Amino acid sequence: MVKKIKQYSGYYGCDKCTQKGTWVAGRMTYPEVDNLTSRSNDTFRAEMTRRQENEETPVSPFLSLPLDMVEQFPIDYMHQACLGVMKKLLTVWVRGDRKVRMSAGQISNVTQRLLSLQKAIPSCFARKPRHLEDIDRWKATELRQFAVYTGKIVLKGILADQLYDHFMVFSVALSLLLCPTLAVEHNAYSKELMKYFIEKTGELYGEHFTVYNVHSMLHLPEEALAFGSLDACSGFPFENYLGKLKRLVRSGKQPLTQVVKRLVEMPKSPLSVKASKPKFKRPNNAFILHEGKCCEAIEEREESDDSGCQMLLCKLFEKTEPLFRDPRDSRILGCFKVQSRHAVMKLIPERQLTRQAIMVEKRDETIFLAILHEQR
Ligand SMILES: [Zn+2]
Incomplete structure (x- = not known):
């Protein structure tokens, strides 16, 4: 809207490429994934100059600023991937076409699994998993939790295999793009996965499903x-901060004044990030170590290693296996399974605990999922 261009329902509705849409069953779809021409700042500005000369529709006021009119208007994965694709998939699994939806029994099984994960979700997550039946009320952060972490576990063996494999392609591609290191290292691979995901979407859910959002x-x-990384250009920090502002309002009277007064009273900006120290209680004490091992931090010890780093007593799982191998060995994402009987108690320097994780204990194995999104 602010760029004064066609929206997603138009024939050339993508602001990143020039694919001409195809009208299917009352909606505009974009099924092509190959040989697409990217838009650039130069082509965008040239088109706007043409419009101005021909006195066509008005152009964006942003044109007078030194902005890249394509690159500096990024696609926000909070809206497009979480509130968009993930919600769309969940909605058709719950109440879509008979070919792709789950039975009432299967939905209730997924819900049971989601609820059983509540105790495993660390406090850095704003919300715990809830009923699948509540899908219409799920917030973006819950949809991200499902797309990147819990979905992999709770859908396995319940959702039809080919739909599950297709979801995993999306989940892995998205997860890779959340971590700054992986987003660069596996960028081309993530793109291949996204291409495959879109192509297969038409086959599995029908051509009408491949709308701009997908x-x-x-x-x-x-x-x-x-x-x-995707978190460097997403709406999540904005939404999270709105949540913080909302909690500053205590009554319906003059809300803006209340917010301003409370912000002024605060000793420092509520946006400032605390350095996170390892915690020693479940569900906040699971970590991935730098060489692909997993541990639970048990307690802090007085001693430190040669370089002065604090030693922690940890329950260490040295023998780890990939949680899944398709579409790719899950260890690149920090997803492991371990056997509890192989754990040993060991002193480990704090700096080796590179990433916080979600730890899920199951009957015969324990799962570790590295937390990949930026926590702010
Ligand atoms: Zn495009």
């Missing part, structure tokens, strides 16, 4: 590369 997944790898 198409835009193809451009997410470019955004991650340009900005460092």
Whole structure:
């Protein structure tokens, strides 16, 4: 809207490429994934100059600023991937076409699994998993939790195999783009996965499913590369801060004044990030170690290692296996399974605990999922 261009329902509705849409069953779809021409700042500005000369529709006021009119308007994965694609998939699994929806029994099984994960979700997550039946009320952060972490576990063996494998392609591609290191290292691979995901979407869910929202997944790898990771150009920090502002309002009277007064009273900006120290209680004490091992931090010890780093007593799982192998060995994402009987108690320097994780204990094995999104 602010760029004064066609929206997603138009024939050339993608603001990143020039694919002409195809009208299917009353909606505009973008099924192509290959040989697409990217838009650029130069082509965008040239088109706007043409419009101005011909006195066609008004142009965007942003044109007078030194902005890249394509690159500096990134696709926001909070809206497009979480509130968009993930919600769309969940909705058809719950109440879509008979070919792709789950039975009432299967939905209730997934819900039971989700609820049983509540105790495993660390406090850095704003919300715990809830009923699948509540899908219409799920917030973006819950949809991200499902897309990147819990979905992999709770759908396995319940959702039809080919739908599950297809979801995993999306989940892995998205997860890779959240971590700044992986987003660069595996960028081309993530793009291949997104291409496959979109192509297969038409086959599995029907051509009418490949709307702009699904198409835009193809451009997410470019955004991650340009900005460092998807969290560097997403709406999540904005939404989280809105949540914080909302909690400053205690009554319906003059809300703006209340917010301003409370912000002034605060000793420092509520946006400042605390350095996170390892915690020693479940569910906040699971970590991935730098060489692909997993541990639970048990307690802090007085001693430190040669370089002065604090030693922690940990329950260490040295023998780890990939949680899944398709579409790729899950260890690149920090997803492991371990056997509890192989754990040993060991002193480990704090700096080796590289990433916080979600730890899920099951009857015969324990699962570790590295937390990949930026926590702010
Ligand atoms: Zn496009």
